[in-house]
Amino acid sequence: MPAGDNKILFDCFKPRIVPPHLYIHIPYCVTKCPYCDFYSAPIESLPNPDIYIDAVLDELSFCIGKFDTIFIGGGTPSAIPLKTFERLLKKIAERLKSGYEWSVEANPKDVTSELVRMLKDYGVNRFSIGFQSSSDNVLKRLGRRHSQKDNECAVETAVNAGFEKISGDIIFGLPNDELEKTLDFFLQNNISHLSAYELHVEGNSRWNIDGYDPSVSDEEKMKCMEKTIFILEERGIMRYEISNFAKPGFECRSHINVWSSGEYVGIGAGAHGFEQGIRYVHLPNTKEYVENKIVEYEDSNKLKENAIAMETMMLGMRMIRGIDIEKLSPLRKNALMNRKNILDSLTADGLIEIFGSIIKPTSRGLLFVNEIALRFA
Numbered sequence: 001m002p003a004g005d006n007k008i009l010f011d012c013f014k015p016r017i018v019p020p021h022l023y024i025h026i027p028y029c030v031t032k033c034p035y036c037d038f039y040s041a042p043i044e045s046l047p048n049p050d051i052y053i054d055a056v057l058d059e060l061s062f063c064i065g066k067f068d069t070i071f072i073g074g075g076t077p078s079a080i081p082l083k084t085f086e087r088l089l090k091k092i093a094e095r096l097k098s099g100y101e102w103s104v105e106a107n108p109k110d111v112t113s114e115l116v117r118m119l120k121d122y123g124v125n126r127f128s129i130g131f132q133s134s135s136d137n138v139l140k141r142l143g144r145r146h147s148q149k150d151n152e153c154a155v156e157t158a159v160n161a162g163f164e165k166i167s168g169d170i171i172f173g174l175p176n177d178e179l180e181k182t183l184d185f186f187l188q189n190n191i192s193h194l195s196a197y198e199l200h201v202e203g204n205s206r207w208n209i210d211g212y213d214p215s216v217s218d219e220e221k222m223k224c225m226e227k228t229i230f231i232l233e234e235r236g237i238m239r240y241e242i243s244n245f246a247k248p249g250f251e252c253r254s255h256i257n258v259w260s261s262g263e264y265v266g267i268g269a270g271a272h273g274f275e276q277g278i279r280y281v282h283l284p285n286t287k288e289y290v291e292n293k294i295v296e297y298e299d300s301n302k303l304k305e306n307a308i309a310m311e312t313m314m315l316g317m318r319m320i321r322g323i324d325i326e327k328l329s330p331l332r333k334n335a336l337m338n339r340k341n342i343l344d345s346l347t348a349d350g351l352i353e354i355f356g357s358i359i360k361p362t363s364r365g366l367l368f369v370n371e372i373a374l375r376f377a
């Protein structure tokens with residue numbers, strides 16, 4: 001997020017009516033994977049999870065309203081003790097709108113019958129499992145702490161507990177990553193949603209710090225994605241966003257809200273949120289979060305119109321269905337409508353298509369989302 005002059009401190013610990021979409025970040029992991037650039041850390045290096053959940057619940061208590069979508073991500077939410085996790089689930093269960101979608105992420109190694117029963121009992125209805133690969137060799141090279149046997153047990157346990165909406169993450173882009181085997185595992189197990197991410201060694205990941213990058217070329221990664229699209233779509237699991245696939249009706253509503261420039265509450269260290277036109281990010285520092293409750297934010301109401309248009313397109317053109325400008329806030333709608341010449345040039349270049357109020361990327365445009373957005377800079 002560009003900070004610029006708008007960067008100031010913001011107190012999320014104030015009572016306010018909030019949007020009906022909630023993201024909670026649990027930065028705890030058992031071990032840190034060497035390719036990972038997310039804000040997460042081994043459990044023993046962070047404050048006691050109970051103290052962290054106290055702070056999260058404290059922040060949640062200032063949010064007035066019920067939630068239509070909830071996403072508890074990380075990190076690894078399943079890495080914290082069950083009793084601690086239960087305290088969070090209990091509070092959220094009191095705040096659900098009818099027809100809600102509630103997702104929780106887990107590592108396959110942590111998927112026990114106790115965990116899934118607890119999630120089901122409190123009303124979690126979408127379970128996202130970090131399988132990453134079906135190859136033990138690849139899992140080992142990625143530094144993952146689970147095996148394909150754990151992946152298989154995790155699906156079985158989740159299905160037996162009655163989860164119909166199961167999502168899985170995979171990573172591709174290591175040499176000889178046995179991608180077909182991984183996709184076959186998804187298809188065999190009838191998994192309804194898949195997030196397929198390219199391996200990128202970047203930021204503060206250990207591999208990047210060590211100057212180690214085992215990933216294949218961009219061209220080969222593109223071929224992997226083409227293969228993934230072909231195999232999944234042939235079986236009715238459709239690509240609905242650059243990296244996400246689902247059976248019709250199983251798309252993640254929580255993510256769609258974010259890509260549609262919808263507002264949402266973000267709670268926890270490192271969590272992003274977007275309320276009243278203000279994008280904020282909690283400092284990626286759990287100790288600071290627990291002790292000082294400081295959040296940085298940027299008031300996008302004060303952003304220049306071109307930056308708003310750029311941000312809207314950067315998010316919205318990730319989705320195959322694109323965006324409906326009639327459903328955007330007046331600020332965003334105007335930012336795009338006042339740049340009709342840019343929209344026309346993107347259309348002429350074959351990067352987007354416009355049907356009435358819908359703006360969507362072409363299949364070529366999906367390869368150039370950053371370039372599309374930068375035209376508005």
Ligand code: SF4
Pocket residue numbers: 028029030031032033036037038040074075076107130
């Ligand atoms: S990849 Fe996932 S499990 Fe591994 S360190 Fe990052 S957040 Fe934790």
